Amino acid sequence: MRKNFKLSNKKKEIINSYDSSAEFYDKRYRAIQEEKYHIVLYKCRLIEKRILDIGCGTGLLIEYILNSKGDHHILRSKYIAVDISLKMMLKFKKKLLNLRNQPNVLFVLSDIDNLPFRNNSFNVIFSLTSFQNLPHILSGVRESLRVSANESIFKFSILRKKLKQEEIINFLKPLVKDFEVINKKNIEDVIIQGILIK
Template identity: 55%
Template sequence: MVFQLDRQLNKLSKKKDIIDRYNSTANFYDERYKEIQEEKYKLVLHNYTLKEKTILDCGCGTGLLGEYVLNSKNEEEIFNINFVAVDLSLNMLLKFKQKLLKLKNKERVSLILADIENLPFRDKKFNFIFSFTSFQNLPQYFKGVLEVLRVCSVVGDLILTILRKKLDLDNLVDFIKPLVRNLKVIDQKFVEDVIILCKNSQE
């Protein structure tokens, strides 16, 4: 019991550290990371249409992905989408909220303060889930994988990118492979993240 309590406290401490770190960097996050993140979006999104999708952005930060999608896609490509963005950092979400004032289709965006390991959504709600450069921050990223699969519709699309230097790729692939279909792993040296593309196979 003592060991389990210590382990739980360590997880909570790690999450608090993450929240504090991102709250403190929200004001200059875009200046430092926007260009890097947009290169990942371009690499991944050109093969997908988001039309009429219910989208979840896990670890949305300051809304760089939402901003990119709503500004770079034409009206036909984003017709009738619903974009739900979650993050643990309140300051990051407040930055995203400021951006919404200038974004087209902003009425289709919802911001939620939430934890990827404990998402406040019913099963199979989303048919497109993104998480860019967030899973390496989770105390238990396997739990995060199960949680995003829970809220992803059957054959819904899932795109995860994880910092290569903080990833045990073989273990993650072994874990996720039986749970999904059409698994594709992109590991290119010019991108700092490993990119995982797949469809949910969980009923």
């Protein structure tokens, strides 16, 4: 069932901002994002998984996975890329066309607050530097957990300056095993990760 939703003015601004930055996004943000990827992918097994990349942007995460872990990690997985910016997703799609071995990627243009997936659909969820764009971060976190299967791995990062850390931790901690909060001074985001228990 498709959810009906109306985009708020803030979300329209976010779309316009990311659409207008799509061409230079990689050059400006690649190094910053790769610092986070290095942390969240450490000991993260992705073979034969149903992976959801929420706020996928131009596909920097899958590029990093392919370059650091090798394409065998992704080629045997199903990778769903979600973003609210069409121009960012088109840039992502264009990158994939240049790959010799193309991973199984499905693109979904969607709002984080209204993910068009059934409950318990994914066993790995990434949302890196996306939640802070929402009017209410916790609603995006809840929606991400709704589509996560039992014992799914989640890896979130949220800009430190936008994070109500105690609220998020108090919400997630009872639902998660191996709960970890990584707050390094050299990274602009706080990383929150663990294994969801439903």
